[in-house]
Amino acid sequence: MFLTSINNDKVKFWEKLHNKKFRDINQLFLIEDEHLIKEALKYNIVKEIITTDETKTYAIPTYYVNDKIMKKISNQESGATEIAVTEFLKTREILGNILVLDNLQDPGNLGTIIRSAVAFNFDSIILSDNSVDLYNPKVVRASEGMLFHINIVRCNIIEFLKKLDEDYKIIGTDVLKGKNIKDIKFNKCAICIGNEGNGLSKEVKELCNDFAYIKMNDKCESLNAGVSASILMYEVANE
Amino acid sequence: MFLTSINNDKVKFWEKLHNKKFRDINQLFLIEDEHLIKEALKYNIVKEIITTDETKTYAIPTYYVNDKIMKKISNQESGATEIAVTEFLKTREILGNILVLDNLQDPGNLGTIIRSAVAFNFDSIILSDNSVDLYNPKVVRASEGMLFHINIVRCNIIEFLKKLDEDYKIIGTDVLKGKNIKDIKFNKCAICIGNEGNGLSKEVKELCNDFAYIKMNDKCESLNAGVSASILMYEVANE
Numbered sequence: 191m192f193l194t195s196i197n198n199d200k201v202k203f204w205e206k207l208h209n210k211k212f213r214d215i216n217q218l219f220l221i222e223d224e225h226l227i228k229e230a231l232k233y234n235i236v237k238e239i240i241t242t243d244e245t246k247t248y249a250i251p252t253y254y255v256n257d258k259i260m261k262k263i264s265n266q267e268s269g270a271t272e273i274a275v276t277e278f279l280k281t282r283e284i285l286g287n288i289l290v291l292d293n294l295q296d297p298g299n300l301g302t303i304i305r306s307a308v309a310f311n312f313d314s315i316i317l318s319d320n321s322v323d324l325y326n327p328k329v330v331r332a333s334e335g336m337l338f339h340i341n342i343v344r345c346n347i348i349e350f351l352k353k354l355d356e357d358y359k360i361i362g363t364d365v366l367k368g369k370n371i372k373d374i375k376f377n378k379c380a381i382c383i384g385n386e387g388n389g390l391s392k393e394v395k396e397l398c399n400d401f402a403y404i405k406m407n408d409k410c411e412s413l414n415a416g417v418s419a420s421i422l423m424y425e426v427a428n429e
Numbered sequence: 430m431f432l433t434s435i436n437n438d439k440v441k442f443w444e445k446l447h448n449k450k451f452r453d454i455n456q457l458f459l460i461e462d463e464h465l466i467k468e469a470l471k472y473n474i475v476k477e478i479i480t481t482d483e484t485k486t487y488a489i490p491t492y493y494v495n496d497k498i499m500k501k502i503s504n505q506e507s508g509a510t511e512i513a514v515t516e517f518l519k520t521r522e523i524l525g526n527i528l529v530l531d532n533l534q535d536p537g538n539l540g541t542i543i544r545s546a547v548a549f550n551f552d553s554i555i556l557s558d559n560s561v562d563l564y565n566p567k568v569v570r571a572s573e574g575m576l577f578h579i580n581i582v583r584c585n586i587i588e589f590l591k592k593l594d595e596d597y598k599i600i601g602t603d604v605l606k607g608k609n610i611k612d613i614k615f616n617k618c619a620i621c622i623g624n625e626g627n628g629l630s631k632e633v634k635e636l637c638n639d640f641a642y643i644k645m646n647d648k649c650e651s652l653n654a655g656v657s658a659s660i661l662m663y664e665v666a667n668e
Contacts, residue, residue, distance in 0.1 A: 298537055301653075302653040302655070302656060305649060305652060305653055305656075306652055306653070306656055308646055308648055308649045309643075309645035309646050309649040309652055310645065310646070311646050332653070334650075334651075336648070336649060339648045339649075372667070404548075404663070405666070405667065406548035406549065406666075407547055407548055407549070407550050409547055409575070409578045410544060410547045410548040410575060410578075411573075412573075413544060413545055413548055413659070414540075414541040414544055414545070414571070414655065414659075416541070416653065416655070416656060417541060417544075417545055417655060417656055417659040420652070420653075420656040420659070420660065421659065421660060421663055424643070424660055427644070427645075428611070428644065
């Protein structure tokens with residue numbers, strides 16, 4: 191279908207998907223990068239394609255638009271050439287190692303962490319209710335498509351950790367009272383990473399069975415949250 | 430001194446420091462975060478303070494401005510309350526392990542890498558001419574003040590690597606033909622990290638003595654550049 195008016199209801203609907211609440215109500219988000227769209231198509235979660243390229247055809251509903259409309263729908267300043275309207279990712283049962291993110295705020299950090307979690311064979315990421323939205327366009331882009339390869343659950347992490355199977359070791363991070371990550375035996379673990387500025391919340395700390403730290407120079411108070419999470423997962427993968 | 434006009438020459442000068450070329454000509458950059466300013470003051474590199482708080486006094490030239498002027502000078506949308514006009518950092522002789530950044534583009538990545546380099550006792554960072562500017566405000570912020578604690582040299586990295594002492598091992602990253610990082614003996618090393626999208630340039634690869642990779646799941650093609658650099662430096666520090 192060809193759309194030419196910026197006031198078309200479809201265009202207005204897609205534009206509203208920039209807003210988290212509207213995404214949540216409709217359980218839909220936008221993907222703009224070409225290789226991410228290809229990835230999403232493999233999973234049969236793309237509902238509609240919006241493109242400026244009239245030569246392209248897809249087996250799903252496709253809308254051909256002009257540059258002006260595309261610029262309105264795109265999150266990028268320079269605009270995109272193709273956008274996929276995509277269903278929220280399904281969640282599944284938790285089976286292996288878990289990363290728990292407690293009030294993580296930076297979208298680049300979440301994308302980076304998703305990428306590392308897949309690299310280091312983590313089974314699931316549990317995202318606290320107050321963390322950055324998984325479907326924020328910057329998260330989707332920074333994940334480099336890895337968000338399709340891992341189970342990501344958004345929930346109340348306190349309730350989640352309380353109900354977690356006893357065979358899981360819940361490990362927090364603590365620069366002062368932690369054990370060197372190299373000295374911790376893992377088996378099945380839930381590693382908890384806190385907020386960029388304030389670290390783990392008191393409530394999560396109280397539920398931890400053990401604390402880990404990454405040995406570093408005294409001049410440096412802490413690492414970037416994405417780096418900390420990645421090094422801890424790397425150590426678990428290489429134990 | 431009190432400044433009230435947005436057209437004051439001083440205000441215009443500071444505003445121009447948003448521009449890389451103007452920073453390079455004047456060898457000055459702006460710091461906006463309060464704790465970074467405190468850090469910079471310790472190093473005697475702050476030339477002027479600009480503040481909206483008339484109760485504050487400093488031993489260096491201080492300019493009291495209104496919110497309108499502050500907003501014009503600040504890089505943050507919400508504006509700042511205090512800004513330090515700071516001299517470029519001095520470089521020194523290279524003594525220990527080096528991280529070489531080849532066309533790194535993302536300011537958040539550079540800030541994160543500076544932080545990790547200090548944490549893992551690296552001596553110097555060598556930044557290629559075509560990498561993101563060290564004094565980009567996002568780099569300064571993401572470094573969390575760690576840029577004051579490490580020697581950072583911007584230069585032609587090809588010339589630099591060619592002249593490097595023979596006792597340094599130049600190590601590139603290569604997912605396909607690299608050795609597992611765990612199996613490499615380091616001693617004195619120069620670890621080379623490439624561009625976010627394209628990895629290391631051909632010219633740098635040709636100068637490497639060895640290549641390393643970080644073992645990861647096949648689903649994941651690569652890690653975020655800041656994470657890769659951090660894990661490699663972590664391994665060197667913990668060898």
